[in-house]
Amino acid sequence: MSISIHSIHKHFGSYSALEDISLEIPNGSLTALLGPSGSGKTTLLRIVAGLEFPDEGAGIIRFHGQNVSNIPVVKRGVGFVFQHYALFRHMTVAQNIAFGLTVLPKKHRPSRGEIRSRVNELLDLVKLEGLAKRRPDQLSGGQRQRVALARALAIRPKVLLLDEPFGALDAQVRKELRRWLRQFHDEIGLTTLFVTHDQEEALELADQVVVMRNARIEQVGKPQDVYDHPRSPFVYEFLGNVNKVQRHGSEPQYVRPHEIEVLFAAEYEPATDQLARVTHLFSAGPVASLTVRLPDGYFLDVQLSRKQLDELALGIGDEVAVRMRIHGAA
């Protein structure tokens, strides 16, 4: 089901959390709301869920064309996975997953047997077979997250919403689960919206990235497009891995480390190149990074292959020529 968000505003007292947010989330896509803390991304997610209401006015949220703005969260039919999973800690894994089915009114409630088989089906789906009787405090972080996911899916939600799904996990598990979630999403094909402050996570995982800042959307696009064509200095810097060069009185200019070519000083071409001195070298693995200092004092981070570095045979303090394609931010 597609999600369509139309001119949403949200204030908490005098603090503006969202300003005129409009956004289309295509059916079946995996969309990331990316931004620093305080950018409004979690508030937007909670408004889509119905856990928070937008300011009175023109704001509309539609699921597949149907206006759901006035449908309370209880009836909105969203699967929501909380940052710290919010599992019911006095219930077993199976009871947690079954919760959404057992609270249905009697005439819609499946029989015990049906609930049990649905729970088993979901346990299979999230690869937690055999853990039905465990309690949340007997599970690892990654397992808890998958229980929360299964619980949210049990009610056959129209859309899936995840708040910082990997926020509470350590780096190793995070990578694994990221890959698993992508694959999982492709299998079940449910329109999914997730919040993250980690640009690498958003770029690697999502079909569509929504970059947010200060209660507004800065840019929306495919990860590749957002990375290659950032529309504002903020997006450039937030997506990371970028050198900023701002000469006196001019607009800031950006260049990514891998877009800088390093040549022998002897190959210096005054029209395109600048002379620089190597101040830092790091080469473990296939990619080497070095830092060079331009004559006007700017430091640039440069990435090149290990092979290129070996060919150049550089050491700290050597002079090199750097050739780069500098972008404005527009």
Added chain:
Amino acid sequence: MKGNSVTSESHAVRFILITCTMCFLALFLFLPLAAVFAEALRKGWELFFASLHEEVALSAIKLTLITAAISVIANTIFGVSASWLITKFSFRGRSLLLTLIDLPFAVSPIIAGLVWIFLFGSKGWFGPWLTEHQIQIIFALPGIIIATLFVTFPFVARELIPLMESQSNDQEEAAITLGASGWQVFLRVTLPNIKWGLLYGILLCNARAMGEFGAVSVVSGHIRGKTNTLPLHIEVLYNEYQFSAAFACATLLALLALVTLGLKSLVEGIQKSETKDRNPLH
């Protein structure tokens, strides 16, 4: 008793501290308790049971149980609603409510009794109206219950508010997204999470309701066999120099205190082992 080296004192200091504490405990806590039981049994078991079986004693016990039952039920309902209101919503007057809940703790028992005389006594604000309709509150069961309710009013709420404040709203929100109604959220998510704190609050509330003397004494009128609760009955016996009977009844209240403390440490033990299992992440 291993302390870390910076804060641990020398053996002599520790010995003196422990001895002082122990002497103090023996003198002020253990000795009186022992005295109650010793005095009660001084004239033998027969008299002990006889004084408990006396008609006025039985009626005092009955009155105490009725009062405690009603107060505990009412204050449990009130305490849970108030804590829910205070911790899950922000509204105007929230901190005022929080302060008012503590009022019975701060006020002297005589005032806690007298206010009801001012309100419902024959010369009080509502006195004439009550007399006209032949409703008796003061010097009768309703007055005793009202005074007890007032005095025991903070116990459950005071126990629950810090507990519920420390728990985030996440589980409730999760239950709502899964389609649970407000009542289902309360019964199936909130209540199980606060059950030990609630039980503890109820225990304390019950102990106080059964033992309350001051406020109840003001509104009761001390009518033997009618408006005397157990603590009031004990006082009457004592004033009539029936020491053994007085102490026999006092053992009941002392036992109540011991049982309450025993259950309290049991509840705390369970609570602690439950939180210890929990992963720090959760």
